[in-house]
Amino acid sequence: DTAVSQTPKYLVTQMGNDKSIKCEQNLGHDTMYWYKQDSKKFLKIMFSYNNKELIINETVPNRFSPKSPDKAHLNLHINSLELGDSAVYFCASSQIRSYQETQYFGPGTRLLVL
Amino acid sequence: DQQVKQNSPSLSVQEGRISILNCDYTNSMFDYFLWYKKYPAEGPTFLISISSIKDKNEDGRFTVFLNKSAKHLSLHIVPSQPGDSAVYFCAAAGSNYKLTFGKGTLLTVNP
Numbered sequence: 001d002t003a004v005s006q007t008p009k010y011l012v013t014q015m016g017n018d019k020s021i022k023c024e025q026n027l028g029h030d031t032m033y034w035y036k037q038d039s040k041k042f043l044k045i046m047f048s049y050n051n052k053e054l055i056i057n058e059t060v061p062n063r064f065s066p067k068s069p070d071k072a073h074l075n076l077h078i079n080s081l082e083l084g085d086s087a088v089y090f091c092a093s094s095q096i097r098s099y100q101e102t103q104y105f106g107p108g109t110r111l112l113v114l
Numbered sequence: 115d116q117q118v119k120q121n122s123p124s125l126s127v128q129e130g131r132i133s134i135l136n137c138d139y140t141n142s143m144f145d146y147f148l149w150y151k152k153y154p155a156e157g158p159t160f161l162i163s164i165s166s167i168k169d170k171n172e173d174g175r176f177t178v179f180l181n182k183s184a185k186h187l188s189l190h191i192v193p194s195q196p197g198d199s200a201v202y203f204c205a206a207a208g209s210n211y212k213l214t215f216g217k218g219t220l221l222t223v224n225p
Binding site for chain 2: 045048058092097105
């Protein structure tokens with residue numbers, strides 16, 4: 001009964017490919033997030049959705065597109081993968097849209113672009 | 115521009131002693147601060163938080179201290195246990211709904 005789950009856990013792919021990472025939360029939360037942890041270990045927010053509406057969209061390349069089919073799911077699609085996209089991607093959720101709400105993180109997806 | 119800095123990449127302490135993890139921030143608009151703990155191959159988990167209207171928050175063995183004038187916060191773990199060995203991330207937030215994380219400090223508690 002994992003609270004926030006991500007698939008796949010590992011993803012190895014060639015430059016130029018298109019890939020998707022899926023995230024699901026069973027906590028009944030309204031808000032979901034995508035974070036990227038790069039080689040320098042910083043965790044940086046990429047996107048946030050509240051009730052399927054995009055509320056945070058950081059400066060990320062257009063090749064990254066989040067999609068929220070419903071409140072419990074937030075998927076991340078990446079087009080034309082580049083070497084610099086190699087990182088760990090974390091999905092998270094919180095009950096409501098508030099920075100004082102605890103965010104619950106998934107286990108991460110380790111993406112390696114060759 | 116690192117708005118949240120954890121200048122010690124690692125810290126090693128003996129079991130039973132105090133662990134002190136430090137964090138500095140530069141953005142005066144931050145008014146809420148959190149610590150997350152992360153084990154290898156897992157996502158971060160929330161540990162403790164503090165609002166800028168307080169200077170101390172305690173939860174069991176964990177205490178967070180906030181010094182607003184110095185833009186500094188610290189996490190104290192007393193007594194430290196081997197199971198506390200993990201990466202600890204400091205995070206800060208303001209009204210823009212975003213969490214800004216530091217790079218993390220790897221804490222190793224030796225038995």
